Amino acid sequence: AKWVYTFGDGKAEGAADMRDLLGGKGANLAEMSSLGLPVPPGFTITTEVCTWYYANGQAYPDDLKGQVDEALSHVGRLVGRGFGDADNPLLVSVRSGARASMPGMMDTVLNLGLNDVTVEALAARAGDRRFAYDSYRRFIQMYSNVVLGLDHHNFEDILEIYKETNGHELDTDLSSQDWQEIVRQYKTRVEEELGEPFPQDPSAQLWGAIGAVFGSWRNQRANTYRRLHNIPESWGTAVNVQAMVFGNMGETSATGVAFTRNPSTGENSLYGEFLVNAQGEDVVAGIRTPQDLTEAARVAAGSSKSSLESLMPESFAEFNRICGILETHYRDMQDLEFTIEQGKLWMLQTRAGKRTAKAALRVAVEMAEEGLVTPEEAVRRIDPAALDQLLHPTIAPNAERNAIARGLPASPGAAQGEIVFDADTAEKMRADGHAVILVRVETSPEDIHGMHAAEGILTTRGGMTSHAAVVARGMGKPCVSGAGMIRVDYARGTMVAGGTTLRKGDVITIDGATGEVLLGKVPMQQPELSGEFASLMKFADGTRRMKVRANAETPADARTAREFGAEGIGLCRTEHMFFEEGRIVAVREMILADAESGRRAALAKILPMQRQDFRELFEIMAGLPVTIRLLDPPLHEFLPHEEEDLAEVAASIGADIEKLRARVQDMHEFNPMLGHRGCRLGITYPEIYEMQARAIFEAAIEAADKTGSPVTPEIMVPLVATREELDVLKQRIVAVAEAVNREKGTAIEYQIGTMIELPRAALRAAEIAETAEFFSFGTNDLTQTTFGISRDDSARFLAEYVEKGLLPVDPFVTLDRDGVGELVRTAAERGRSTRPGIKLGICGEHGGDPDSIAFCETIGLDYVSCSPYRVPIARLAAAQAAL
Ligand code: PEP
Ligand code: MG
Numbered sequence: 001a002k003w004v005y006t007f008g009d010g011k012a013e014g015a016a017d018m019r020d021l022l023g024g025k026g027a028n029l030a031e032m033s034s035l036g037l038p039v040p041p042g043f044t045i046t047t048e049v050c051t052w053y054y055a056n057g058q059a060y061p062d063d064l065k066g067q068v069d070e071a072l073s074h075v076g077r078l079v080g081r082g083f084g085d086a087d088n089p090l091l092v093s094v095r096s097g098a099r100a101s102m103p104g105m106m107d108t109v110l111n112l113g114l115n116d117v118t119v120e121a122l123a124a125r126a127g128d129r130r131f132a133y134d135s136y137r138r139f140i141q142m143y144s145n146v147v148l149g150l151d152h153h154n155f156e157d158i159l160e161i162y163k164e165t166n167g168h169e170l171d172t173d174l175s176s177q178d179w180q181e182i183v184r185q186y187k188t189r190v191e192e193e194l195g196e197p198f199p200q201d202p203s204a205q206l207w208g209a210i211g212a213v214f215g216s217w218r219n220q221r222a223n224t225y226r227r228l229h230n231i232p233e234s235w236g237t238a239v240n241v242q243a244m245v246f247g248n249m250g251e252t253s254a255t256g257v258a259f260t261r262n263p264s265t266g267e268n269s270l271y272g273e274f275l276v277n278a279q280g281e282d283v284v285a286g287i288r289t290p291q292d293l294t295e296a297a298r299v300a301a302g303s304s305k306s307s308l309e310s311l312m313p314e315s316f317a318e319f320n321r322i323c324g325i326l327e328t329h330y331r332d333m334q335d336l337e338f339t340i341e342q343g344k345l346w347m348l349q350t351r352a353g354k355r356t357a358k359a360a361l362r363v364a365v366e367m368a369e370e371g372l373v374t375p376e377e378a379v380r381r382i383d384p385a386a387l388d389q390l391l392h393p394t395i396a397p398n399a400e401r402n403a404i405a406r407g408l409p410a411s412p413g414a415a416q417g418e419i420v421f422d423a424d425t426a427e428k429m430r431a432d433g434h435a436v437i438l439v440r441v442e443t444s445p446e447d448i449h450g451m452h453a454a455e456g457i458l459t460t461r462g463g464m465t466s467h468a469a470v471v472a473r474g475m476g477k478p479c480v481s482g483a484g485m486i487r488v489d490y491a492r493g494t495m496v497a498g499g500t501t502l503r504k505g506d507v508i509t510i511d512g513a514t515g516e517v518l519l520g521k522v523p524m525q526q527p528e529l530s531g532e533f534a535s536l537m538k539f540a541d542g543t544r545r546m547k548v549r550a551n552a553e554t555p556a557d558a559r560t561a562r563e564f565g566a567e568g569i570g571l572c573r574t575e576h577m578f579f580e581e582g583r584i585v586a587v588r589e590m591i592l593a594d595a596e597s598g599r600r601a602a603l604a605k606i607l608p609m610q611r612q613d614f615r616e617l618f619e620i621m622a623g624l625p626v627t628i629r630l631l632d633p634p635l636h637e638f639l640p641h642e643e644e645d646l647a648e649v650a651a652s653i654g655a656d657i658e659k660l661r662a663r664v665q666d667m668h669e670f671n672p673m674l675g676h677r678g679c680r681l682g683i684t685y686p687e688i689y690e691m692q693a694r695a696i697f698e699a700a701i702e703a704a705d706k707t708g709s710p711v712t713p714e715i716m717v718p719l720v721a722t723r724e725e726l727d728v729l730k731q732r733i734v735a736v737a738e739a740v741n742r743e744k745g746t747a748i749e750y751q752i753g754t755m756i757e758l759p760r761a762a763l764r765a766a767e768i769a770e771t772a773e774f775f776s777f778g779t780n781d782l783t784q785t786t787f788g789i790s791r792d793d794s795a796r797f798l799a800e801y802v803e804k805g806l807l808p809v810d811p812f813v814t815l816d817r818d819g820v821g822e823l824v825r826t827a828a829e830r831g832r833s834t835r836p837g838i839k840l841g842i843c844g845e846h847g848g849d850p851d852s853i854a855f856c857e858t859i860g861l862d863y864v865s866c867s868p869y870r871v872p873i874a875r876l877a878a879a880q881a882a883l
Contacts, residue, residue: 001048001061002046002067003045003064003067004044004045004067004071005021005043006041006071007039007041007044008039008040008042008243010034010036011033012029012030012034014027014030015027015030016028016030021046021047021238022044022046022047022238023096024100024351025095025097025238025349026097026240028349028350029042029044031350032326032350035325035326035329037326038344038345038347039348040243040244040245040346041075041242042092043068043071043240044239044240045064045210045238045241047098047237049214049238050217050236050237050239051234051236053214054218054236058211058214058215068206068241072206075090075241075243081243083203083206084202086121087121088121089113089118089121090243091112091244092112092243093111093112093240093241093244094112094206094210094213094239094240095108095109095213095240096108096213096216096217096237096238096239097237097238097239098236098237098238099235100229100231100235101351102225102226105219105221105222106213106216106217106219106222106237107213107215107216109142109146109147109209109212110139110142110280111138111139111142112143112202112205112206112209112244113205114135114136114139116200117200118202119132119136123176128249128250129176129180130175130179131250132176133179133182134179135248135279136183137186140155140186140187140198141186143208143209144186144190144198147205147208147211148190148194148208150193150194154193155186155189158189159171159182162178162181162182162185166178210239210241213239214237216237217233218233242348245339246341247278247341248279248282249341249342250277252340252343253276253277253341253343254276254278254308254339255275255279255282255338255340256272256273256274256339257335257338258271258338259271259336259353260323260333260353261333261353261363262359263333263353263354263355263356263359264355264356265356265359265362266355266358266361266363268363269297270293270294271293271294271297273291273292274290274293275291276311280348289305291303291305291307291308292308293307293316294307312343315343315344318345319345322345322347327372328372331372331373331377332352332353333353333355333359334350334351334352334353335349335350335353335354337349357383357389358389358390360381360382360383360386361382361390361536362530362532364382364532365539368539375539375543376539376543376883379876382876384850384874384876385873387872387876388873389513390527391412391872392412392414392478392512392513392869393413393414393415393478393525393527394413394414394513394524394525395414395511395522395523395524396523396524399523401511401518402518403516403517403519404497404498404518405483405485405517406480406483406514406515407458407459407460407481407482407483407515407517407795408469408480408799410464410466410468410469410473410479410482411469411473412478412512413476413478413513414509414510414511414512414513414524415454415455415477416437416455416508416521416522416524417435417436417454418435418436418505419437419458419495419503419504420436420438421438421439421488421490421493421504423447423448423449423453424449426438426449426451426453426454427449435455436455437454437456437457437458438453438454438456438458439488440457440458441460441461441490442460442462442466442467442468443457443466443467443468443471444467445578445633445638446579448576449579455477456472456510456512457481458480458481458483458508459480459482459483460483460486460487460488461484461793462481462791462792463792463793463795463798464481464813464845465780465783465784465791466481466791467792469845470780470845470867474552474557474867476560476868478511480510480512480516480517483515484795484796485498497517507520509521536876537565537872540876540878541565542879543883544875544878544879544881545878545882546856546857546861546862546863546864546878546881547568547862547863547864548863548866548871549561549567549568549569549570549627549841549843549865550569550570550865550867550871551569551570551571551573551865551866551868552566552571552572552868553574553576553577553613553617554576555617555620558620558621559620560868562620564868564869564872565871565872566868566871567624567625567863568625569624569626569627569628569865570627570841570843570847570865570866571627571716571843572617572627572628573632574610574629574630574631574632574692575631575637575638577609577613580609583606583609584638585648585652586602586605586609587602587606587638588638588640588645589601589649590688591638591639592664596687598653599687599688600687602653603688603691604691606691607691607694607695610699611694611695611699611702612699614696614699614700614703615703617699618699618703618704618707618713619703619706619707622707625714626711626713627715627716627774627776627841627843628696628714628716629717630689630715630716630718631682631688632678632681632718633672634669634672634673634681635681636664636672637672640664673790673791673792674785677719678719678720679717679718679725679726679729680719680725682717682729682732683725683728683729686729686732689717689732689733690732693715694736696715697736697748701740701744701746712749712750712751713751714751714753715751716752716776717729717730717754719758719781720754720755720756720758720761720768723764723770726768726771726772730752730771734752737750751773751839752771753773753775753776753839754768754775755778755781756776756777756782756824756827757778757844758782758785759785759823762782762823762824763826763830764830765826765828765830766830766831766834769830769834769838772831772835772838773835774841775831775838775839775840775841776840776842776843776865777827777841777844778843778844779815779820779824779844780844783811783812783815786820786823787811787819787820789811794810798812813846813849814849814851814852815846815852815855817855821855824859825859828859828861840860840861840862841861841865842856842861842865843865847864847865848864848870848874849877850876853877853878853881854877854881857882858881
């Protein structure tokens, strides 16, 4: 078998697309070599050898040694030196290189091939004894550590003591004699510690280093890193053996790292650092402060140390030229390592550079504009989830994070302010100019005004689709939910997290992207939506098939949704409108009325307000589709709980307060989520849905008159389980439409559809589609009812399920394709079998989740609908799904 691939001198046996076999580093060294770039010759021992090594009790294939020897001779011929040659020795570096980059996790040995004889030859060739012995002592320390397992402190102690007793302060104060003496002491120490002398045979050194690199694939660091980054152990690492070039051969030598574009801003200018007279590890070690590559960067940083551009103009120009070649060749921003040995530039590594979300966006868009990549490729390169970072304020990257608790990352962005424990106080303090964080055990629709007033929301109970999470996402406000380790005591006005007790007015910061709760005011950074953002969205819109709508009910949300590019409203939760200023009393009157006539009287008060709401929505959406869902939550959610609220309602309808109290108690439900809610309300109190339908039709007529664009409302019935439920309600709605048409002399167009959010509805979709003109998948309730896991109580145990690997992710965040997804797919197919072309959408929280959006594309939904702030993410994710 072929185990070894050589490169060098403008040729290579490998190529960039062989990274599985050669590892990332080896594949790119081969590629650079084939491109004719100056790469020190070398060879790569394949990842298959690593696999073989572990499968065979850490032994090598028989024919490996011959192939390595041959490759070494080949490299020696190319550089005109011999491995172990006493006059002109070939020295090599030995480095790991896996398929995926695992920075710093595995081992490296430099200057290999040095011994008591070759060090003299190196000194003579370089004309520099100090350099030769400095290299030798580095080699002994590195090799002894990596291969022989001796701790670094052995060598550090010797060096420290030597410097102290001889009155030296810096390494640079040491002469060649000093280093020679230190080498002697190092070797003695190795022999004392191991009972054997430091290996002098270069071949033994080489096999020792190769074994150490393969061995390091399974060291603890590497194992942990792989687990964190989902890198399979079976991949193995390759080993790269390469002729040494020296950046520490005096003042005309240097070593450095660079990015072809700025990795934090994405700006198209070379960015990097270097050190004169140094070896690679010195740059990373941070002992000396590196210098800027370009003159512009030096000036910008106000540094007095020369740039590479001014210090070594020819090498710099050559390097700059190579950066251009590599970027064009790889069509991506590159992360490079280079060394200059006595004025000659050598390339040691190239790979795609890691970058911030902001830089990723700018690089992708500018490369598309430069014609280096297609718009589709630019779309493919941006992680939709990373857009969150760009759309919300975040905690500054270098800020110290003093986390006192952790909950679910329910709505992205960071927020800070004084803690308050109830919505009214939040509103009051906000009015007085304070920034506040609303802290609740959980929130309910009654807290909406407080949520509006707060910078962010923290709850101790509730999952990713709990009220707090859904509403906060809708408002674009940061939220941490289900932080179960925090105890909130409303009576005392305290929250306790671990050992910390906080009171109303104490300041915290929440990070809705990580779920952290931090003490005090942590430095933040504001998002800036650049022109690149708009360009990327344009590319995405040109690529996607599915439409993107928003879940919105207030005019403000609807406007935000349009600004972010929503193409309609996919879910207007009408109950949210019931809590607006001045309405709740009328709503309570309606609920507490004990006869239909009383309800109708109260509904008559609500009608004009709802009509006004809908009219505004239709006007803002200007002809775009708007799906309005009829009342969904259990009525008791609207009931007065405080004594004063009860008194207010009693006074308003002239009823006896005791009677009212009894009625409130009557409405208590053990399991309201599965109780008297959704279309069941419409069945038992049809006048509520009739009022809402009338408000919708009248608003549509008024809005069409005003804007001149026709409005076709989509009326949606929630929580349908049977076709019969929908039949009954549809008849009622149609009757209202006919009545309105008669009164106004119009012929309004509308559609009546349903949410599919119960398993029975999904299974019976074929017959439901005989009545329903569209479906919208309510995957929040569908997940809840399919798993039988309460949306509001899941936070207490779901995290443990994920930690233990029982579930891959929280199914309320990312759609469970296997279970819930099968119901969605089935319903889509069955719905279409009855009504080909039936309009299908999704309006559960999954409509804003990239992985779930990809699933929606596979089953051919017409649109996804999500909170306004996630609309850009959904546009991008829908585009990627279509590619
Ligand atoms: C759903 O259940 O997915 C849905 C969108 O409705 P809600 O979250 O209002 O129950
Ligand atoms: Mg629902």
